[in-house]
Amino acid sequence: MAIPSKGRLVEPVMNLLSLIGLRPQSIDEKALVIPTNWPSLNLIRIRPEDIPSITESGSVLMGITGLDYVVESNASVDVVERLGFGRGKLVIAFPSSSGVDDIDDIRDGVKIATKYVNIATKYFSGLGKRVRIIRITGSAEVMPMLGVADGIVDVMSTGTTLRLHGLKPVGIIMETEAVLIAPRSLDDDYRDYLNKFLLLLRGALSSSGRRLVLMNVPLQHLDSVLKILPAMEGPTIADIAGKPMKEVISVVPEDLLPELLPALKRAGAKDILVLNIEKVIP
Numbered sequence: 001m002a003i004p005s006k007g008r009l010v011e012p013v014m015n016l017l018s019l020i021g022l023r024p025q026s027i028d029e030k031a032l033v034i035p036t037n038w039p040s041l042n043l044i045r046i047r048p049e050d051i052p053s054i055t056e057s058g059s060v061l062m063g064i065t066g067l068d069y070v071v072e073s074n075a076s077v078d079v080v081e082r083l084g085f086g087r088g089k090l091v092i093a094f095p096s097s098s099g100v101d102d103i104d105d106i107r108d109g110v111k112i113a114t115k116y117v118n119i120a121t122k123y124f125s126g127l128g129k130r131v132r133i134i135r136i137t138g139s140a141e142v143m144p145m146l147g148v149a150d151g152i153v154d155v156m157s158t159g160t161t162l163r164l165h166g167l168k169p170v171g172i173i174m175e176t177e178a179v180l181i182a183p184r185s186l187d188d189d190y191r192d193y194l195n196k197f198l199l200l201l202r203g204a205l206s207s208s209g210r211r212l213v214l215m216n217v218p219l220q221h222l223d224s225v226l227k228i229l230p231a232m233e234g235p236t237i238a239d240i241a242g243k244p245m246k247e248v249i250s251v252v253p254e255d256l257l258p259e260l261l262p263a264l265k266r267a268g269a270k271d272i273l274v275l276n277i278e279k280v281i282p
Contacts, residue, residue, distance in 0.1 A: 002054055002063035005032070005045035008157070009178050012085045013064050017043075019204040019278070020197075040193070049115070051181070052077055058183045061190055062197070068155060068176040072116050077181040080194070081201060084208075086178035090116060091169040093162050094151040095144050103127065103171040106151070113140050113149035120153045123173050141165040203279030209254050212275040213264075218245045221268025228263050230256065232280075251277065 003017075004010050017023070024043060025035045034043040044060055051065035052075035062080070068090050070079060092112070094100040108130040114120045117135050124131045136143065140152040141161055155176060156162060156169060180201065182194055217225045222237075225248060229235055235250040248269070252260060257274065264272060 001041060002044045002046045002051045002060045002065075004048040004051070004065060007048050009048060009064070009066065009086045012178065016064075016083065016085070016201075016204065019207070020200045049073070055181050055183055058185070061186075062180060062182045062194060064178055064180055066155070066176050067179045068116065068119070068174065070179060070181060071174065072118050074118060075181075076184050078184050079179045080182050081180040081198060081205075083178040083180060084205060086176070088155040088157045088176050089169075090119065090153065090173045090176060091156045091162075092151060092153050092171040092173065093141075093156070093167040093169045095166050096168045097166070098144075098150065100151065100170055105170070106131065110151060111149040112151050112153055113143035114153035115140070116153050119173060123153075141167060199281065200279065203281040206280035207277040210251050210277055210280065211254050211257065212249070212277050213252050213257075213260075214247065214249050214273040214275070215264060215269040216240065216243075216245050216271040217248050217269050222246055222248075224267040225264060225269050228260070228267060230260075251280065 003013050021037075022041070023037045025037060032045050034045065036043060046054060046063075048065045049069045049072070051063040052070045052073035054060060055063040055077050056073075056075040064083070066086060067079070067082075068088075070077065092103070092106075100106060106129055109132065111132045111134055112120055112124070113134045113136050115136055117133055120133050124133075134143075134149050140154040142165060143149040143152055144167065145165060151170075152167070153173065159169065162169065186194065215225070226235065229248065229250050230252045231250040235248050238247045238249070240247055261272060261274075
């Protein structure tokens with residue numbers, strides 16, 4: 001499995017693998033091939049922009065990288081899952097003092113620095129604008145300051161880095177996020193392994209931001225509690241031996257808890273437990 005060796009996706013990718021239960025067996029940060037606690041799966045640390053092409057070749061079973069790199073590479077791979085982190089926008093940005101406020105202000109002949117050469121070329125061509133694309137491999141934000149380019153095409157997460165370099169976005173080309181990709185051609189054994197991995201992956205993603213809530217509810221308050229209690233399919237209700245009450249169990253979004261827990265208490269729930277969830281398998 002190919003994973004990013006650098007950049008903003010490294011930490012969230014490792015956190016996700018940990019949630020799945022996949023743990024590296026080496027702590028050597030320079031190691032490129034890392035065995036895991038799954039005997040049949042190694043992690044291969046690769047530059048994120050190279051992961052689509054390497055996955056296309058069939059050298060790895062699957063890879064995690066940014067959707068922007070997948071589109072830029074034109075690699076023949078399947079995006080099998082969007083992972084919901086590493087979100088950003090591929091934007092066109094110009095210096096705030098440039099007088100360029102939107103796409104229509106971009107003149108023919110301007111120089112655009114970017115590592116997304118294919119995406120930028122196709123985008124500006126589609127607009128009928130004749131710009132000069134300058135290929136770079138490092139940080140794009142400094143290029144207008146150095147006089148290398150008039151503007152840039154790069155990924156923006158919060159916009160802070162652009163502002164620090166005196167740049168402002170004037171157009172959005174695409175939105176991106178981390179994705180799981182796989183070769184389009186897989187034999188049955190590899191396809192089966194990928195599907196098993198996807199089951200655990202989706203279970204981990206489904207559990208993110210959710211908590212298991214358990215409570216005891218006296219019978220006279222049961223209807224009041226159920227009216228305000230969210231659930232995936234519906235709460236589980238069980239008898240409590242020898243007691244005139246029910247045990248109620250539900251999976252609820254974590255961000256609802258600050259308002260939900262006091263409301264449950266007011267509705268008559270007691271002995272409320274809130275537990276972490278490792279995986280939710282649909």
